[in-house]
Amino acid sequence: LSIRDSKDDGGLDGQLVEVSTKTPTPGADQPVARQPLSRGLIVATAVVHVERFGLIGLTMRQLGQSLGVEAMALYRYVPSRDDLLDAMVELLIDEVTNDPDMDSGQATSWQHYVQRLAHGVRRVALKYPRTFPLVASRPPEAPWLRPPLRSVDWVEMFLTGLLEDGFSDDVAVSAYRGFSSFLLGHLLLEVSALGAEVGPLDFVTPDTTETTGGAYGVRQFPTVARLQHKLSEDHALAEFEESLENLLERIAIMKQTDVP
Amino acid sequence: LSIRDSKDDGGLDGQLVEVSTKTPTPGADQPVARQPLSRGLIVATAVVHVERFGLIGLTMRQLGQSLGVEAMALYRYVPSRDDLLDAMVELLIDEVTNDPDMDSGQATSWQHYVQRLAHGVRRVALKYPRTFPLVASRPPEAPWLRPPLRSVDWVEMFLTGLLEDGFSDDVAVSAYRGFSSFLLGHLLLEVSALGAEVGPLDFVTPDTTETTGGAYGVRQFPTVARLQHKLSEDHALAEFEESLENLLERIAIMKQTDVP
DNA sequence: ACCTGAACACCGTTCAAGT
DNA sequence: ACCTGAACACCGTTCAAGT
Numbered sequence: 001l002s003i004r005d006s007k008d009d010g011g012l013d014g015q016l017v018e019v020s021t022k023t024p025t026p027g028a029d030q031p032v033a034r035q036p037l038s039r040g041l042i043v044a045t046a047v048v049h050v051e052r053f054g055l056i057g058l059t060m061r062q063l064g065q066s067l068g069v070e071a072m073a074l075y076r077y078v079p080s081r082d083d084l085l086d087a088m089v090e091l092l093i094d095e096v097t098n099d100p101d102m103d104s105g106q107a108t109s110w111q112h113y114v115q116r117l118a119h120g121v122r123r124v125a126l127k128y129p130r131t132f133p134l135v136a137s138r139p140p141e142a143p144w145l146r147p148p149l150r151s152v153d154w155v156e157m158f159l160t161g162l163l164e165d166g167f168s169d170d171v172a173v174s175a176y177r178g179f180s181s182f183l184l185g186h187l188l189l190e191v192s193a194l195g196a197e198v199g200p201l202d203f204v205t206p207d208t209t210e211t212t213g214g215a216y217g218v219r220q221f222p223t224v225a226r227l228q229h230k231l232s233e234d235h236a237l238a239e240f241e242e243s244l245e246n247l248l249e250r251i252a253i254m255k256q257t258d259v260p
Numbered sequence: 261l262s263i264r265d266s267k268d269d270g271g272l273d274g275q276l277v278e279v280s281t282k283t284p285t286p287g288a289d290q291p292v293a294r295q296p297l298s299r300g301l302i303v304a305t306a307v308v309h310v311e312r313f314g315l316i317g318l319t320m321r322q323l324g325q326s327l328g329v330e331a332m333a334l335y336r337y338v339p340s341r342d343d344l345l346d347a348m349v350e351l352l353i354d355e356v357t358n359d360p361d362m363d364s365g366q367a368t369s370w371q372h373y374v375q376r377l378a379h380g381v382r383r384v385a386l387k388y389p390r391t392f393p394l395v396a397s398r399p400p401e402a403p404w405l406r407p408p409l410r411s412v413d414w415v416e417m418f419l420t421g422l423l424e425d426g427f428s429d430d431v432a433v434s435a436y437r438g439f440s441s442f443l444l445g446h447l448l449l450e451v452s453a454l455g456a457e458v459g460p461l462d463f464v465t466p467d468t469t470e471t472t473g474g475a476y477g478v479r480q481f482p483t484v485a486r487l488q489h490k491l492s493e494d495h496a497l498a499e500f501e502e503s504l505e506n507l508l509e510r511i512a513i514m515k516q517t518d519v520p
Numbered sequence: 521a522c523c524t525g526a527a528c529a530c531c532g533t534t535c536a537a538g539t
Numbered sequence: 540a541c542c543t544g545a546a547c548a549c550c551g552t553t554c555a556a557g558t
Contacts, residue, residue, distance in 0.1 A: 037522080060551060072552080073523050081551065111508050118504050136448070171518045175511045182507050185445015188396070190496045236450045244378050247442050248371050250506065251435045258431045297541080320532060332533080333542050341532065 037069060039077040043087045050088070050131045089134050093151045095127075096120045110165040117158065118183060125187040129194040136184050155231075156221040163223065173230045177239055297329060299337040303347045310348070310391045349394050353411045355387075356380045370425035377418065378443060385447040389454040396444050415491075416481040423483065433490045437499055 035041055042063070049066045050058050060081055064071040078084045096102070099120045125132040135151070158179065162172040224231065295301055302323070309326045310318050320341055324331040338344045356362070359380045385392040395411070418439065422432040484491065 059549085061549085070524055071550095072525085072554095075552070076522070111512075114508060114511075115504065118500075122500060136452075167515060168518050171511075171514045174514055178507055178510065181445045181449050182503055183445075184449060185441045185443075186496075186500055186503060188448070189441050189444060190500070192396075193494070193496070234453070236446075236453070240378075240382060240446055240450070243442055243446060244375065246506070246510065247438055248374060250438060251374075251431075252371075254431045254434055255427060258428050319530085321530085330543055331531095332535095332544085335533070336541070 037067065037073060037077060039087070042067065042074055042077055043084065043091055046084055047088050047091060047128060047131050051128060054130055055134075085134055086138055088131060089138050089151075092124050092128055092131060092135055093153060095124050097153065097157075099123070110162050110167070113161045113165075114158070114179065117154070117161075118179075121154075121183060122187060122190075125191050126194070129191040132191050133188060136188060152221050152224055156224050159223045159227065169227055169230060173227060176231075177235070178243070181239070181243070297327065297333060297337060299347070302327065302334055302337055303344065303351055306344055307348050307351060307388060307391050311388060314390055315394075345394055346398055348391060349398050349411075352384050352388060352391060352395055353413060355384050357413065357417075359383070370422050370427070373421045373425075374418070374439065377414070377421075378439075381414075381443060382447060382450075385451050386454070389451040392451050393448060396448060412481050412484055416484050419483045419487065429487055429490060433487055436491075437495070438503070441499070441503070 045067055046058060046063055049063055053062070060071040060074055064074060067074075074084075078087070096117075102116055102120050125135075155176065158176055159172050162175060163169070167175070305327055306318060306323055309323055313322070320331040320334055324334060327334075334344075338347070356377075362376055362380050385395075415436065418436055419432050422435060423429070427435070
């Protein structure tokens with residue numbers, strides 16, 4: 001149960017941009033001590049910018065101002081706004097992946113593993129509440145994945161974690177479905193309560209994307225690639241019924257054990 | 261366990277706009293047989309437009325084209341684009357509320373009631389997959405609600421349904437939390453698998469909104485108003501832990517009963 | 521090598537003007 | 540009464556030009 005390491009893509013903690021906590025007015029600020037521009041700095045600043053001004057405030061022009069530069073300068077390092085959003089998502093994902101708490105206690109049970117992953121994701125969700133919804137909303141790398149969580153990396157981590165602990169393929173895939181649905185529902189609601197204005201959740205239409213599971217670019221994730229078929233199956237209704245049934249049971253128990 | 265009726269706000273079924281199912285190119289279409297403009301028609305057409313072109317395609321100018329009219333004409337009937345989005349959400353909510361399946365079998369158990377509500381919401385989510393994410397994303401009418409689901413109407417329905425069946429306030433509120441988190445998680449993921457590009461989920465920031473539970477406009481929802489205090493409490497972490505625990509148990513059972 | 525000004529095709533929204 | 544043209548302040552993005 002180990003955690004994959006990732007190339008440092010300009011993590012927030014490394015070169016955290018100093019942005020004052022004063023009046024949040026998108027242009028009325030000191031443009032930050034003008035570090036040399038770089039992709040990593042732009043992405044990190046974008047996250048800070050979104051946490052201050054919201055996703056609606058993230059325009060190339062306003063982000064340029066946060067960096068003390070004209071908007072056009074950004075295009076030397078970032079091909080497009082969409083690519084920037086993807087890079088921001090990756091930054092959050094990497095922060096979960098590289099969380100020291102994730103590595104601690106190496107080989108424990110799958111339960112501990114899943115709990116650490118869940119809490120790791122929750123931690124970054126609460127740390128970047130206004131950026132986090134992007135994780136659930138950007139076009140997934142693997143649209144055939146059901147549910148199509150953004151990070152194939154997480155899926156791979158989750159599946160291998162369970163499989164190494166003796167899970168069968170089928171059960172591991174079912175567990176993944178339950179896990180991601182639970183995690184997304186909880187955290188999106190929790191984060192929205194914190195006041196995130198969740199920006200365009202740009203899921204991609206099935207027409208424009210290979211919904212036919214062409215395993216392009218998933219080769220570096222062997223488990224995901226191997227289980228691709230099972231992962232693409234649509235069990236939405238059955239899972240909906242099952243989760244609903246489970247919820248009803250939990251509510252019934254709450255009702256019975258209640259002392260009025 | 262009855263369903264509240266609502267003023268007909270130009271429901272889709274009534275005056276469904278004829279839009280051909282041909283090539284989806286935002287302006288290259290017959291501008292529809294030019295019915296007299298009205299707020300109801302605009303909202304209904306907007307939903308159809310979003311289902312064809314996605315939320316990104318919903319600009320005042322393109323929607324104008326779908327109606328055979330210049331964008332500026334819309335402002336006679338719709339104060340702003342944001343107001344239009346809210347009206348679209350309301351249209352979906354009313355379609356759940358007025359679902360004939362919801363009224364059938366009047367006074368049954370709370371289990372049946374919750375199941376009917378869940379399936380009713382799921383039905384409109386699958387019917388309008390590209391519009392549905394707005395329900396989870398528009399600024400909630402009651403931001404102090406945890407989780408802040410859009411429709412106070414639904415919250416009221418849910419709570420009264422349970423209370424009439426003998427639930428205590430506390431358990432009813434807990435049940436609401438579990439229900440909304442489950443429903444949102446499942447349906448957002450299911451709908452995203454259908455290829456919805458979930459548009460700006462514009463949750464509202466706590467600063468700009470009365471996070472202090474000033475019960476403005478909730479007076480027509482007596483149960484929500486009465487339970488406002490309990491509904492505003494933040495139990496996010498405890499609920500997260502509990503749901504996670506429950507998930508782990510379910511996975512463990514799946515694992516045990518698995519025959520490899 | 522790195523940034524900027526001007527330009528293009530888009531936005532939402534306002535308002536005086538047309539029918 | 541209802542719609543439109545022109546205008547304003549914004550977008551993302553490109554590209555020739557400046558340093």
